[in-house]
Each structure stands twice: as structure tokens, then as C-alpha cells.
Amino acid sequence: EDxxxxxxxxxxxxxGESSSLNCSYTVSxxxxxxxxxxxxxxxxxxxxxxxxxxxxxxxxxxxxxxTKKESFLHITAPKPEDSATYLxxxxxxxxxxxxxxxxxxxxxxxxxx
Amino acid sequence: EAQVTxxxxxxxTVTGKKLTVTCSQNMxxxxxxxxxxxxxxxxxxxxxxMNVEVTDKGDVPEGYKVSRKEKxxxxxxxxxxxxxxxxxxxxxxxxxVANTEAFFGQGTRLTVV
Numbered sequence: 001e002d003x004x005x006x007x008x009x010x011x012x013x014x015x016g017e018s019s020s021l022n023c024s025y026t027v028s029x030x031x032x033x034x035x036x037x038x039x040x041x042x043x044x045x046x047x048x049x050x051x052x053x054x055x056x057x058x059x060x061x062x063x064x065x066x067t068k069k070e071s072f073l074h075i076t077a078p079k080p081e082d083s084a085t086y087l088x089x090x091x092x093x094x095x096x097x098x099x100x101x102x103x104x105x106x107x108x109x110x111x112x113x
Numbered sequence: 114e115a116q117v118t119x120x121x122x123x124x125x126t127v128t129g130k131k132l133t134v135t136c137s138q139n140m141x142x143x144x145x146x147x148x149x150x151x152x153x154x155x156x157x158x159x160x161x162x163m164n165v166e167v168t169d170k171g172d173v174p175e176g177y178k179v180s181r182k183e184k185x186x187x188x189x190x191x192x193x194x195x196x197x198x199x200x201x202x203x204x205x206x207x208x209x210v211a212n213t214e215a216f217f218g219q220g221t222r223l224t225v226v
Contacts, residue, residue: 031211043117043203043217044156087156091211099144099163099210100171103156 002027006104021073021107023088036087078111115140119218134189134221136204144207145187149200194225
């Protein structure tokens, strides 16, 4: 069964304190791994798609990396506006014909000034 | 502006009273889906549609119906809502079925009493 586990559940950082969020996945053939950001009361907002081990993507202070078993979202010198819940999702070959995304529970990040 | 629009944003209803949550996208996307988000369970797919008149069940379809008569609209219908359908609902659309980012609506918070 396809499964996604994110850790930690919650993370508090001081502004400027870099850290990483983890997404471990089990899927029968990875079609794509997606990172989303969700602000309170809003829908998930797309950040990155990673397709194969070794791939990296960057956007401002965020960098996503992928191995065969997990993905990391690195946050460099975070600012308070980076506070949000970060969701990881996978799509496997088995579900590629349904378009279904399997989501993790998310990591809620709070960055204090 | 590219967007997925859901209505209503908030709804409180009574058990058994039929309701419809509307979803519309302006990006000419083929693929649309509905998710529900519950604490501790994350986002789970309810129904999806690959194109006009093509719909199928996701992981948690019981108690829900959908239709796709036009490409842009994908309403979610609860024929006889029950308290266990109290949840936060998201509509999403993607250019195609697989390997692509999903755009999410703002969400509909439904309470069934």
C-alpha cells in the first residue's frame, strides 16, 4: 500500500535558523513526489515536483531533494512568512491512471521573529 | 487569474438535507478531483474525473456523488449528509491525469449536525 510519512509533525524555528522537513514514502513505482504549502484556512499551494532520485528543485529559501525512499524540504534562513503547513504527496505508477495523490499528514512550521 | 473556485466556503447543515458544493476552474484542465481533509488523516481523495462525463471513485466515495457535464465544473453532491461527513473539502484540478501539479480551491468547511 502506498504510504507517506512526514516528520516532524511540528517545528518551531527562530528567524534565520535553517532546518529540514522529512517525507518518507513507500510507493509501488514513484511517478512523482509533490510538495505543497498550506496556509490556515486555504487550499494547498503547489511548490515542487520531483521525479527521480537525485533530483533537486529550489525556490527562494526552499530546496527540495529526493532519494529512493525519502524527500527533504530544506529551509534556509527562514522568515516568519514561511510559517505554514508543508504537505508532501506522491503519485505511484499504480495510481497514475487515477491521478490520485497520497498525502502525508504535513509538518506545521512556525518561524518566530 | 488561474483559479479553482469553490462555493460555499462555509456551510452548516442538518443530517439528511441534500446539499451541493460547487467547484469551477478556469484553466481548461481535463482532470478534476475532490478531497476531504480531516485531522490525523490528511487529505483523502473522494472522487475524480478525467474529462467530461468520465468520473470514478477515489478512496472514500461513500455518501457522495459527483457529475461532470462541463469541463470547467465538478460539483460534489451529498444526497443525505451525516455527521461523519463533517470535514474540510477541497476541489483540485490538473492539466492531465498523471505527473502534474494540482491546483486546489480555497476549501469548503462543512458541518453536519
